[in-house]
Amino acid sequence: MRIQSHPILDFQQRKKLAFSFNAQPLVGEQGDTIASALHAAGITTLTHSVRYDSPRGFFCGIGKCSSCLMRVNGIPNVRTCIAPLHEGIRVETQGTYAGLPDAEFQTHSKTTIRVDVLVVGAGPAGLCAAVEAASQGATVLLVDENPSVGGQLIKQTHKFFGSKKERAGTRGIHIATELEGELRGLEQQGHVRVMTEATVIGCYERRAEHHRFGVVQREQYTSYLYDVQCRAAIIACGAMENMVLFPGNDLPGVYGAGAVQTLMNVYGVKPGNRVLMVGAGNVGLIVSYQLLQAGIAVDRVVEAAPIIGGYHVHAAKLRRCGVPIHTSHSIKEVLGDDKVQGAVVVALDEHWRPKPGSEERITCDTICLAVGLTPSTRLLAQIGAHQSFIPEAGGTVAVHDQHMQTSIKGVYVAGDASGIEEASTAMIEGKIAGLAAAVSLGRTKNQKLLSQYHRDLEQLRAGPFGEKPRIAKTKITQLAEVPHARV
Amino acid sequence: MRAYERTGVLSPTDLVLPTKQQLEKGVAILECVQEIPCNPCVDACPVHAISMKDINAPPVNDYEKCTGCAKCVGVCPGLAIFVVKQQGTKALITLPYEFLPVPSPGDVVQALDRVGAARQQATVKKVVKRGKTMVITVEVDAAVAMDIRNIRV
Numbered sequence: 001m002r003i004q005s006h007p008i009l010d011f012q013q014r015k016k017l018a019f020s021f022n023a024q025p026l027v028g029e030q031g032d033t034i035a036s037a038l039h040a041a042g043i044t045t046l047t048h049s050v051r052y053d054s055p056r057g058f059f060c061g062i063g064k065c066s067s068c069l070m071r072v073n074g075i076p077n078v079r080t081c082i083a084p085l086h087e088g089i090r091v092e093t094q095g096t097y098a099g100l101p102d103a104e105f106q107t108h109s110k111t112t113i114r115v116d117v118l119v120v121g122a123g124p125a126g127l128c129a130a131v132e133a134a135s136q137g138a139t140v141l142l143v144d145e146n147p148s149v150g151g152q153l154i155k156q157t158h159k160f161f162g163s164k165k166e167r168a169g170t171r172g173i174h175i176a177t178e179l180e181g182e183l184r185g186l187e188q189q190g191h192v193r194v195m196t197e198a199t200v201i202g203c204y205e206r207r208a209e210h211h212r213f214g215v216v217q218r219e220q221y222t223s224y225l226y227d228v229q230c231r232a233a234i235i236a237c238g239a240m241e242n243m244v245l246f247p248g249n250d251l252p253g254v255y256g257a258g259a260v261q262t263l264m265n266v267y268g269v270k271p272g273n274r275v276l277m278v279g280a281g282n283v284g285l286i287v288s289y290q291l292l293q294a295g296i297a298v299d300r301v302v303e304a305a306p307i308i309g310g311y312h313v314h315a316a317k318l319r320r321c322g323v324p325i326h327t328s329h330s331i332k333e334v335l336g337d338d339k340v341q342g343a344v345v346v347a348l349d350e351h352w353r354p355k356p357g358s359e360e361r362i363t364c365d366t367i368c369l370a371v372g373l374t375p376s377t378r379l380l381a382q383i384g385a386h387q388s389f390i391p392e393a394g395g396t397v398a399v400h401d402q403h404m405q406t407s408i409k410g411v412y413v414a415g416d417a418s419g420i421e422e423a424s425t426a427m428i429e430g431k432i433a434g435l436a437a438a439v440s441l442g443r444t445k446n447q448k449l450l451s452q453y454h455r456d457l458e459q460l461r462a463g464p465f466g467e468k469p470r471i472a473k474t475k476i477t478q479l480a481e482v483p484h485a486r487v
Numbered sequence: 488m489r490a491y492e493r494t495g496v497l498s499p500t501d502l503v504l505p506t507k508q509q510l511e512k513g514v515a516i517l518e519c520v521q522e523i524p525c526n527p528c529v530d531a532c533p534v535h536a537i538s539m540k541d542i543n544a545p546p547v548n549d550y551e552k553c554t555g556c557a558k559c560v561g562v563c564p565g566l567a568i569f570v571v572k573q574q575g576t577k578a579l580i581t582l583p584y585e586f587l588p589v590p591s592p593g594d595v596v597q598a599l600d601r602v603g604a605a606r607q608q609a610t611v612k613k614v615v616k617r618g619k620t621m622v623i624t625v626e627v628d629a630a631v632a633m634d635i636r637n638i639r640v
Contacts, residue, residue: 006587007585007586007587007589007619008585008619158564159564159620160564161523161525161564161565162524162525162526162542163524163525163526163527163542164527164530168525168526168527168564169527169562169564171619292586293585293586306488306493307488307492307493308492308493308495311521311523312491312492312495312497312519313518313519313521313523313565313566313567314565315491315495316491316495316496316497316518316565316567316601316636317565317566318495319494319495319601319602319603320599320600320602320603320636320637321599321603322602322603322604323603325494325495327493424524459524459541459542459543460524460542461524462524462541462542462543463522463543464521464522465521465522465523465524466524466543
């Protein structure tokens with residue numbers, strides 16, 4: 001189901017691309033991923049549980065959860081939610097075991113790239129880090145797994161908060177375009193190289209001002225290996241949506257709220273016709289409103305906490321469209337055998353326990369989970385950066401100082417990967433990491449600008465909604481001051 | 488705990504309400520009561536009626552200075568500003584609207600309150616495009632002027 005008209009976005013008619021799914025001929029559109037083209041054709045079962053053989057669809061939609069792995073042109077384990085659709089490709093579901101590839105392998109020797117700074121992730125933090133470091137005279141390689149840069153900004157159709165400096169009043173999608181414009185300008189001048197559809201597979205060597213990373217870039221279904229040698233690295237690989245436990249939580253039709261936002265706002269595909277939203281934080285409230293804008297009904301929002309966690313203004317927008325928000329309520333189970341056909345919601349008591357007899361059955365074909373995010377820190381763990389579990393940051397994060405440098409000299413972290421927060425603060429953290437890296441490499445001495453960025457960040461975090469990140473960042477920077485035993 | 492934290496719906500006691508005279512002149516009601524880091528309304532106001540102690544403080548509208556020009560309505564990222572102007576037994580409500588279809592002046596639409604309930608029919612008086620946000624003025628009965636905050640076309 002494609003979105004035909006939208007109050008904010010223009011989905012123009014794009015070139016049709018023919019492909020096959022389990023030998024069945026299908027048609028997608030230029031700009032689709034394999035998974036979005038399948039969804040548009042009504043195919044939501046992409047894989048099966050290894051253990052129970054039950055059907056599964058994608059959960060995250062941004063290449064993190066592995067629920068979309070399929071066989072494409074004979075190559076197993078392709079992340080179909082971020083793999084672009086190409087004319088004539090053969091898409092197949094995998095069995096319990098993916099099987100060995102029957103594709104032909106071409107051998108290419110690896111290519112070496114030497115830069116001052118490697119930035120991993122081209123979301124708000126990574127884009128700002130790359131632009132900042134390059135504007136200060138450093139040479140930069142920016143790597144992202146997705147087909148386009150912008151990270152999660154490219155699906156944020158709402159206007160951002162903050163001040164003029166943080167581009168307040170501008171929609172996230174337009175902030176992405178503006179930042180990409182700055183990036184492409186620096187690319188034309190030769191200061192930045194941008195690699196999309198590329199994955200940093202690991203760090204292979206680290207010495208003072210000399211780090212080596214392996215990067216695999218995909219071009220259609222051919223892969224190229226790069227040996228990236230950099231003096232500093234900024235890890236800004238974002239976060240992953242959380243799952244909650246309830247029977248049926250892996251059925252096709254249960255998505256992370258961000259996955260649905262990607263599907264409808266980036267690819268113009270409807271996830272379903274009637275949605276239950278779980279979670280009334282800003283993500284749950286904003287995505288619910290955007291579902292309405294895409295012409296999809298929202299049955300209700302349930303929130304386990306006794307109060308709405310997101311901004312009141314976002315809740316008010318939903319309420320005046322007639323969408324109820326039930327606090328102290330949660331989802332108990334999903335109804336349906338091989339796809340979502342409804343759900344049972346239940347009231348919770350003051351100890352967050354289900355109240356017996358309060359169950360209510362509702363009809364819906366889609367369930368969105370907006371129950372928080374967890375920082376993506378696997379690359380930082382592999383590099384060996386010291387990590388700590390900080391509940392207020394959303395999980396385990398790399399300990400870092402106020403300039404975003406981790407326990408490893410020359411390795412920085414920024415944005416949600418350094419603790420869950422907002423896109424506006426992620427952009428400033430990216431600027432801080434980019435500038436701090438350029439300063440440490442002797443490319444600039446602009447300490448004044450660095451102090452300014454710190455003040456901007458402090459201001460954004462000063463209110464009651466900034467309390468959690470304030471606590472998280474205080475704990476993290478205090479830990480950074482403690483010398484740790486090195487392994 | 489304030490009720491709106493649980494319901495998402497403001498009551499008149501959560502707001503600083505204008506006087507009858509100010510309402511007759513037409514003023515912007517800022518339905519933004521929490522401390523969130525945001526200030527585009529302050530920059531948008533041509534007569535400097537909207538102020539903030541700092542970026543996290545809720546905005547305050549000086550109803551004496553406010554001219555009801557509605558510049559702030561299409562700017563507010565939270566879509567939380569409404570201009571109310573009372574004219575005898577009728578009132579004009581200017582509100583932000585981000586849905587399709589976009590109505591035209593003269594159309595009759597449903598006037599919805601803060602919980603999305605249709606309260607009465609309203610006539611569209613004016614439609615102004617501010618980027619992708621439509622700023623729409625509708626006429627309703629004065630009795631529901633402080634309740635109507637949305638329309639359904």
